[in-house]
């Protein structure tokens with residue numbers, strides 16, 4: 001626990017950071033005690049990552065001072081930060097996929113130098129992992145690892161460099177509930193050792209459970225630092241957003257628009273990247289004007305299922321029919337043209353091209369069709385710029401300029417960009433089906449509320465929605481029917497009004513439900 005005599009592990013005073021068009025940090029004071037887990041909360045774009053990037057030497061502050069363990073420091077690069085014992089697990093991992101765990105962990109470390117000392121490094125990694133209560137195979141390649149394991153590799157990179165101040169930027173966003181619990185026990189062990197941990201998250205329950213103190217940022221300013229055990233979730237949310245947040249969304253009963261499914265999947269099989277059968281004999285239907293939720297622990301085959309439906313992954317067997325057209329193993333282009341909007345799991349690598357501008361990202365996939373293109377070849381730039389600005393405004397995006405690269409957007413604003421683009425309608429294309437994969441992952445409470453509202457609105461106007469989420473609350477709140485997936489197979493389909501959380505939880509763990517027939521569920 002934090003001792004009062006020790007100077008704070010981190011003290012940041014009057015930090016200012018201006019990006020072109022955005023004052024990201026406006027005189028921020030931030031303090032982390034030695035041996036505490038300190039939560040950093042704030043809406044998307046509040047400045048959390050920027051503040052931590054300054055502490056880690058990625059960005060230089062325009063003004064302000066930093067003290068580490070009571071000593072004033074000048075952090076010009078991550079190298080300086082590492083020397084001071086600061087480690088950062090970034091929001092988006094920076095691992096080399098084709099390399100092994102040990103190669104990634106020691107990359108750039110002089111200590112282990114050449115191939116000869118690989119054995120030693122492996123031993124050290126296994127040791128470190130067991131000290132903090134987790135397991136990892138040092139010889140595994142990164143691409144073979146789950147998101148949880150990749151997170152540990154990033155942690156190991158920091159630990160082997162002897163970090164005693166650890167920054168974790170939304171570490172649980174990509175983890176399963178089980179992995180999250182494991183991570184928390186690892187973090188608690190680190191705290192017992194006297195390490196200081198800065199924990200960024202949008203999941204307020206987690207912050208309440210794990211953190212000793214919480215600092216809330218709003219639009220680049222500190223709103224306050226509180227003991228999370230002494231405030232309610234609603235209060236925390238209000239501090240973040242500056243207004244009351246609806247944790248529940250109103251949903252009218254579904255109107256039956258058509259008896260013809262907009263999406264029909266039959267006997268589908270598909271392989272994962274690792275070459276194992278990830279989707280096994282899946283059959284399901286989504287009707288216009290309904291939300292079919294797919295509940296399941298992340299990594300149960302639902303991501304692959306979404307990819308097959310949107311044409312991003314090959315079907316080994318079975319059929320996908322959209323709006324009456326057999327699209328099995330056709331192309332993402334054809335599926336897009338049928339009016340399918342895809343909100344992918346990965347906003348950075350699949351959903352957007354980070355180095356292209358906001359306007360380019362906004363018309364990706366649309367750019368081949370009028371009115372975005374004239375005479376089939378020339379981009380209609382005036383129209384496009386107008387469109388990008390209008391859509392950004394409609395979705396309340398926070399950005400500096402449509403000419404800025406997409407990577408300058410915060411997580412929540414990137415998600416808004418994808419929604420703006422995927423749901424945009426043109427004379428030749430109306431949205432008929434939305435495939436949404438973990439659509440509120442990494443989003444703040446306000447943005448989450450917004451995305452959920454958009455999905456309901458689309459459903460109300462007759463769009464079919466396939467909603468993949470590991471958040472049971474979200475599934476129950478939004479879905480008309482719920483299909484539960486476990487290990488690539490559908491365990492059963494339940495009407496939302498008949499669903500209870502325990503039953504779904506059991507099915508997520510592999511218990512079969514006598515499948516309610518699709519007809520009856522109508």
Ligand SMILES: Nc1ncnc2c1ncn2[C@@H]1O[C@H](COP(=O)(O)OP(=O)(O)OP(=O)(O)O)[C@@H](O)[C@H]1O
Pocket residue numbers: 019020022024042043044045046047048049050051091398399400407408409410411412413442444
């Ligand atoms: N390199 C950059 N260039 C220009 N603007 C930037 C850059 N990095 C961040 N910004 C802007 O600074 C503001 C703060 O962004 P930051 O990434 O720190 O937010 P965040 O609190 O981490 O949000 P999220 O929860 O979505 O990750 C945002 O408005 C963002 O668009």
Ligand SMILES: [Mg+2]
Pocket residue numbers: 048049050091169410411
């Ligand atoms: Mg961030």
